[in-house]
Structures are given as structure tokens and as C-alpha cells.
Amino acid sequence: MKRKNGYPVLVAASLCLASLCIIVISVASGPRLLNPFSMDIETCRMLLAIRLPRTAVALLMGGALGASGAILQGIFRNPLADPYILGISSGASLAASFGLLFGISLLTLSVPILAFIGAIATGAAVVVLGHDRKGLQPERLLLAGVGVGFFLSAVLMLVMTVSVDDGLKRAILWMSGDLSMVDWGLVPVGLLFILTGFAIALIRRKGLNALTLGDDIAHSLGFNPTKERFILFIAASLMTAAAVSMGGVVGFVGLVVPHVVRRHVGSDASVVLPLSVVAGGTLLCFADAIGRTVAAPLELPAGIIAALIGSPYFIYLLGQKKA
Amino acid sequence: MNILEFADVSFSYSQKRFVAQMSFSVAEGELVGLMGPNGAGKSTILKLAAGLLSPQKGNVLVGKQNIGSYSGKERAKLVAYLPQILDLQAPFRVGELVRMGEYPQEGSQALCVEEALHLVGLYGKKDTHLAELSGGERRRAYIAMTLVQGARVLLLDEPMASLDIRYQFDLYKLLKDIVREKGVSVLMSSHDIGMGAMLDRLILVKGGMVIAQGDPGTVLTDKTVQESYDLNESVGAYMETNRTICRAFAFAGV
Numbered sequence: 001m002k003r004k005n006g007y008p009v010l011v012a013a014s015l016c017l018a019s020l021c022i023i024v025i026s027v028a029s030g031p032r033l034l035n036p037f038s039m040d041i042e043t044c045r046m047l048l049a050i051r052l053p054r055t056a057v058a059l060l061m062g063g064a065l066g067a068s069g070a071i072l073q074g075i076f077r078n079p080l081a082d083p084y085i086l087g088i089s090s091g092a093s094l095a096a097s098f099g100l101l102f103g104i105s106l107l108t109l110s111v112p113i114l115a116f117i118g119a120i121a122t123g124a125a126v127v128v129l130g131h132d133r134k135g136l137q138p139e140r141l142l143l144a145g146v147g148v149g150f151f152l153s154a155v156l157m158l159v160m161t162v163s164v165d166d167g168l169k170r171a172i173l174w175m176s177g178d179l180s181m182v183d184w185g186l187v188p189v190g191l192l193f194i195l196t197g198f199a200i201a202l203i204r205r206k207g208l209n210a211l212t213l214g215d216d217i218a219h220s221l222g223f224n225p226t227k228e229r230f231i232l233f234i235a236a237s238l239m240t241a242a243a244v245s246m247g248g249v250v251g252f253v254g255l256v257v258p259h260v261v262r263r264h265v266g267s268d269a270s271v272v273l274p275l276s277v278v279a280g281g282t283l284l285c286f287a288d289a290i291g292r293t294v295a296a297p298l299e300l301p302a303g304i305i306a307a308l309i310g311s312p313y314f315i316y317l318l319g320q321k322k323a
Numbered sequence: 324m325n326i327l328e329f330a331d332v333s334f335s336y337s338q339k340r341f342v343a344q345m346s347f348s349v350a351e352g353e354l355v356g357l358m359g360p361n362g363a364g365k366s367t368i369l370k371l372a373a374g375l376l377s378p379q380k381g382n383v384l385v386g387k388q389n390i391g392s393y394s395g396k397e398r399a400k401l402v403a404y405l406p407q408i409l410d411l412q413a414p415f416r417v418g419e420l421v422r423m424g425e426y427p428q429e430g431s432q433a434l435c436v437e438e439a440l441h442l443v444g445l446y447g448k449k450d451t452h453l454a455e456l457s458g459g460e461r462r463r464a465y466i467a468m469t470l471v472q473g474a475r476v477l478l479l480d481e482p483m484a485s486l487d488i489r490y491q492f493d494l495y496k497l498l499k500d501i502v503r504e505k506g507v508s509v510l511m512s513s514h515d516i517g518m519g520a521m522l523d524r525l526i527l528v529k530g531g532m533v534i535a536q537g538d539p540g541t542v543l544t545d546k547t548v549q550e551s552y553d554l555n556e557s558v559g560a561y562m563e564t565n566r567t568i569c570r571a572f573a574f575a576g577v
Contacts (some may be wrong), residue, residue, distance in 0.1 A: 212413065213423070214410055219373070220402070266416055
């Protein structure tokens with residue numbers, strides 16, 4: 001499909017504008033509608049303590065997952081790769097569920113920190129298992145991730161089955177991407193890890209493009225495929241771990257957002273990475289705003305809403321591609 | 324002057340030796356073919372030349388220096404390797420792919436993207452998806468990337484495989500142009516012994532060893548082909564038919 005030269009710029013500008021509008025809508029919407037341009041002290045307090053941190057976390061999480069998906073689909077050369085297929089979310093879920101179900105708070109370790117540790121430990125285990133004498137092979141790494149993920153999910157289900165604790169519902173909500181409990185406390189550290197992962201990925205964007213063409217051609221272009229894959233995998237793991245620890249498990253965003261972005265602006269990582277951040281953040285922010293508004297005072301998890309909104313659009317795009 | 328040299332190179336994947344004490348060279352601005360039966364070691368030779376594999380014995384020299392001694396970027400400026408099967412699913416547009424050739428150059432590329440696209444005849448397809456190109460066009464797009472990369476040696480693993488006679492014609496013409504106009508050296512593997520006449524020089528291999536090398540007309544005799552491919556029948560008639568095609572190519576300016 002041919003596109004005019006200015007088309008990606010137009011898409012980026014439209015996306016940024018849509019993102020700004022959705023941020024305003026997200027801040028204003030909820031069980032009680034706020035007018036951001038006319039507020040009293042109580043409204044201001046609610047805005048600063050609840051709506052803004054929630055919007056910030058949704059933007060950061062969605063952005064991190066979108067960029068992680070773009071990285072993983074490139075380094076595995078697999079359109080189905082996403083931050084969760086590698087078992088990272090299963091590791092985070094298991095660790096966080098232990099915290100939620102058994103009230104573990106060792107040395108003040110809270111659920112987000114447990115989730116982060118679980119995610120990073122799983123990522124490290126997957127890298128070790130995905131390594132052979134030829135280096136970090138994409139197929140082996142992917143299979144290691146899937147295997148570790150299934151094992152950890154099975155342990156998680158076992159733990160949840162035998163648990164009768166009140167934390168069970170909280171654990172299920174956490175695994176559906178429920179942002180109702182977030183506050184500013186998680187934002188600085190989450191932001192730091194996400195920015196670090198994103199900066200690494202941007203610096204290595206050329207390596208990511210080259211890996212997409214296969215290891216032999218990446219080598220021919222002067223890259224060391226194992227080294228590039230390892231560094232980019234670390235970047236994606238950092239961003240995923242930070243996202244999961246901030247607001248729980250949100251599937252779909254990391255899988256679909258990079259596809260939608262590529263569909264509109266091509267596959268150059270220099271463009272796809274930043275736009276996946278903007279699109280992922282915007283989608284999750286929008287989903288969270290809808291989730292806390294449509295059935296108020298009941299809150300629906302943002303992860304579920306994001307999948308419900310995004311899936312039909314994704315299927316529509318697939319239909320267009322076939323045509 | 325030789326740009327690529329195999330000096331007594333041996334390589335084995337496990338117990339089986341794939342390349343045994345092999346010596347040959349490729350000069351600057353030369354189109355050299357690598358022919359032999361399946362399992363003769365053609366792809367292994369190309370991967371050794373690209374630095375993808377390291378020999379257990381002997382040296383692979385590019386520009387008089389061991390290929391393993393170069394940094395990734397330095398190596399990429401000298402040698403480019405294209406595998407036989409190019410990814411059909413690569414999600415890039417032609418322009419995006421060719422621009423990747425600039426990666427090792429840092430602003431001092433040998434050829435700009437537009438020039439390279441013009442040279443391979445894909446100037447009008449810069450914004451077309453690779454998946455929408457024919458097999459021949461896709462291979463030309465990858466060759467354009469290596470031209471931007473500025474590699475002095477182009478290593479092509481069976482570039483003519485699965486191409487019809489028209490695309491083979493186009494690709495030979497392109498490679499000859501690159502060799503003549505840019506002084507690039509090409510080492511390519513092929514199964515098409517009849518097309519040997521299109522090459523400047525030919526290396527015939529079997530069981531990881533060089534059977535014969537030199538002018539294609541001298542190397543490709545009924546006897547060497549029978550010996551190399553373990554044939555009992557004469558291939559003279561087959562080769563004569565292909566020589567006629569080559570003459571037709573030559574008549575058309577290839």
C-alpha cells in the first residue's frame with residue numbers, strides 16, 4: 001500500500017491531539033463528572049489525589065506495554081509476541097498474588113514491588129533458558145517464555161484454588177488490569193524504569209529494525225544479533241515489569257497497539273516505538289475512563305475494556321488487509 | 324588485487340567436515356560463481372566469507388585482513404551477505420529497507436537511497452511494501468540495501484533460485500552493471516551450470532573441496548560436471564541449450 005510522505009506525520013499529530021483530548025476526558029470523567037476549568041478545593045483535592053495519578057498510571061502502563069510489544073514482535077520476528085507471552089506477567093501475577101492472598105509484606109515489600117521482582121526474575125529465567133551455544137535464539141527464547149509462563153500460571157491457579165482468603169477477588173481484579181487502587185506513590189519509580197527501558201530501546205532502534213530482517217542480515221549490517229536481542233529484551237522486560245507492578249495485568253495493548261501503529265506509519269522502529277507509547281497510553285487511558293463511568297459506581301477493569309474496544313478495530317484492520 | 328581470499332580454510336559443524344583445506348580468491352570487480360551439488364559446502368563457504376562462521380583452520384581474508392578481526396561496522400562496509408531465502412513477512416517498505424544500508428556508514432554512505440533504487444530499477448516503488456513485490460524485485464531491493472551499505476564484496480546464496488528466466492536475466496544484468504560500474508566483487512552460489520557462461524570466473528566444489536576453478540568455459544566440461552555431480556550421462560546437450568540462452572542474453576546486452 002502506498003502512502004504519501006507526510007502521512008506518518010499526519011498520523012502522529014492526530015494521535016497526539018487525540019491523546020490530549022482523552023487525557024482531559026479521563027481526568028474529568030468518573031462517578032462524579034469534574035469540570036477541570038472550574039473547581040473548588042474539594043474537587044481539586046480529588047483531582048490531585050485520585051484522577052490525575054490514575055490517568056498518569058494508565059498513560060504510563062499503556063505506553064510501556066505498547067513499546068514492549070513493538071520491541072518483542074521485532075526481536076522474535078513474530079507478530080504474536082507480546083509482553084505476556086514470555087511469562088513475565090505470569091511471574092508478576094504469581095508474586096503479586098502471594099502478596100494479596102497471604103498478606104505478605106516482608107520488610108515493607110508491597111504488592112507492586114513483589115510483582116516487579118516476580119517479573120524481573122521470570123525474565124531472567126527465560127533469558128537463561130533461551131540461551132544456547134549459538135547465543136540467544138528467538139525460537140528458543142519464545143518457547144522458554146511460553147513454557148515458563150504456563151508453569152507459573154499453573155502454580156498461580158493452584159494457589160488461587162486452595163485460597164479462601166478475601167484477597168482472592170482483589171487478586172482477580174489485579175490480574176484484569178484494575179486501576180482503582182493506584183496512587184502517586186508508584187509513579188516516580190515506574191516512570192524511572194519505563195523511561196530507562198524506552199531510552200535503551202530508542203538507542204537500539206537500528207538494531208531492532210535489523211533483527212526484524214533476520215539474524216544473518218542483521219549480522220551483515222554490522223550488528224551482533226545475540227547482543228542486540230539481549231539488550232532489547234532487557235528494555236522490554238523493564239517496561240513490562242514496571243507496568244505490571246503499577247496496575248496489574250493488562251493484556252491486548254502490547255499485542256495489538258504495535259500492529260495498528262505499523263499499519264498506519266510503516267515499520268521503522270524510530271517511528272513505531274514512540275507512537276506505540278502514545279497509542280498504548282491513550283488506549284488504556286480511554287479504557288479506564290470508560291471503565292469507571294459506564295457502570296458507576298461499579299468499576300470495570302481497564303484491561304477488559306481496552307480489549308473490548310480494541311479487538312473489533314483490530315479485526316476491522318485485518319479485514320481491510322485481506323481486501 | 325584480491326579483495327577476498329580463502330587460505331587453506333577448514334570448517335566442520337560437528338564430526339563431519341563441510342569445508343576442507345579450501346583455497347581460492349576473488350579479485351576486485353569480479354563476478355565469481357560457486358557451483359556444486361547439494362551438500363557440497365557452497366552455503367558454508369559464503370557464511371565463512373561473511374564472518375557468520377569462524378574457520379577451525381586457515382584464514383578468511385578480506386582486504387588482506389582476517390574477517391574476524393574487523394568490528395561489526397568495519398566488516399559491514401566490506402562484506403554484505405544475502406541468504407537464499409529472504410523474509411516474505413519483513414514488514415518494511417522498500418525505502419525503509421534500503422535506508423537500513425546507511426546503518427554502518429554514519430552519514431558517509433557510498434550511494435544514496437535514491438541512487439541505489441534507481442540502479443536496481445525500483446525507484447518508483449520506494450513506498451511499496453516488500454510483501455507486495457515479486458521474488459525478483461524483493462531480491463533487487465535487498466541488493467539496493469547492500470549498495471547503500473557500500474560493501475565491497477557481495478555474497479549471494481543462490482540468488483537465482485525460484486526466479487523465472489526473465490528475473491534471472493534482470494538480476495544477471497544488474498550484477499554485471501554493479502561489478503562494472505561500482506567495482507564491487509560478487510561471489511554467488513548457483514545450481515544452474517548452464518548459466519556458468521554469464522560469470523567472470525567459476526569455482527566448482529564437491530564435498531567441501533575445490534574440484535576446479537577458472538574461466539567457466541574451461542571449468543564446466545562434460546567430465547568435470549559428471550565428476551562433480553556423480554552423473555553417468557553426458558550433459559553436453561543440456562549445457563549447449565543453456566549456452567544458447569546465454570548467447571541470447573549477451574546479444575541483449577547482459
